[in-house]
Amino acid sequence: MPSAVICNPDVTEKIIRCFNELEINPVLIPRCNDVAFPVSGHPDIQVFSADDNLFCHRNIDRSFVNKSEKFYNIIICDEILSGNYPRDINFNCMTSGNFFFHKLNCTSEKILTYMKETGRTLVNVNQGYTGCSTLRTGVSIITSDTGIYEASVSAGIDSLLISSGNINLPGYKYGFIGGCSGISKNTVYLSGTLENHPDSEKIISFFKKNSLALKYLSDDTITDYGSFIIRDY
Numbered sequence: 001m002p003s004a005v006i007c008n009p010d011v012t013e014k015i016i017r018c019f020n021e022l023e024i025n026p027v028l029i030p031r032c033n034d035v036a037f038p039v040s041g042h043p044d045i046q047v048f049s050a051d052d053n054l055f056c057h058r059n060i061d062r063s064f065v066n067k068s069e070k071f072y073n074i075i076i077c078d079e080i081l082s083g084n085y086p087r088d089i090n091f092n093c094m095t096s097g098n099f100f101f102h103k104l105n106c107t108s109e110k111i112l113t114y115m116k117e118t119g120r121t122l123v124n125v126n127q128g129y130t131g132c133s134t135l136r137t138g139v140s141i142i143t144s145d146t147g148i149y150e151a152s153v154s155a156g157i158d159s160l161l162i163s164s165g166n167i168n169l170p171g172y173k174y175g176f177i178g179g180c181s182g183i184s185k186n187t188v189y190l191s192g193t194l195e196n197h198p199d200s201e202k203i204i205s206f207f208k209k210n211s212l213a214l215k216y217l218s219d220d221t222i223t224d225y226g227s228f229i230i231r232d233y
Contacts, residue, residue, distance in 0.1 A: 004071045008041040008225040014218040030061040034081045038171025042226020044131040048091040071231045077108045089128035103128040132179040162199040168223040175224025182228025187213040192222040
């Protein structure tokens with residue numbers, strides 16, 4: 001079965017074309033009108049993937065579910081998203097190795113249950129937008145959030161702390177490194193180039209140290225689209 005990537009409907013044609021050339025099928029997630037418009041098409045607001053599963057909010061678009069069933073075991077959760085924090089962060093969590101990071105009193109109950117049943121170590125952080133704040137490679141992370149960085153280092157995870165900002169997110173002052181990225185096998189995909197990012201050399205060196213290839217999906221300025229959630233086979 002071919003790979004797939006869940007994308008924001010606002011991603012550029014360049015990015016769609018690049019994924020198609022890589023034989024990674026783009027699945028565009030419809031906007032969720034229950035959250036703030038600038039993030040209404042962000043996959044990491046609406047869904048969370050773990051192993052073969054895709055956890056979705058209760059009002060997830062059914063056409064999206066039908067398309068995604070080809071690639072995932074779909075789990076519809078009880079939570080209804082809202083534009084009022086923290087009711088928009090239930091799915092914005094992340095795993096690294098055997099660790100699960102989130103603001104745990106806000107995590108979707110079905111996600112928490114699954115993480116406990118599969119033996120993950122739960123790590124609480126104050127940053128509710130844990131997923132979009134963190135570029136995760138499976139065994140290492142990059143973030144601009146000090147709390148996530150310190151928790152990851154304490155867990156023994158190879159971690160890089162970068163400066164805040166310098167990432168586009170229309171409607172907000174700036175976006176986050178996790179929201180620009182996706183990982184497939186040993187390649188990190190970024191929405192645009194790091195050319196104008198002040199920590200570009202540190203980030204590229206970190207990838208090399210972890211034996212990761214870097215692929216720019218476009219030559220545009222790096223933009224937070226709410227993560228590229230890639231399903232490999």
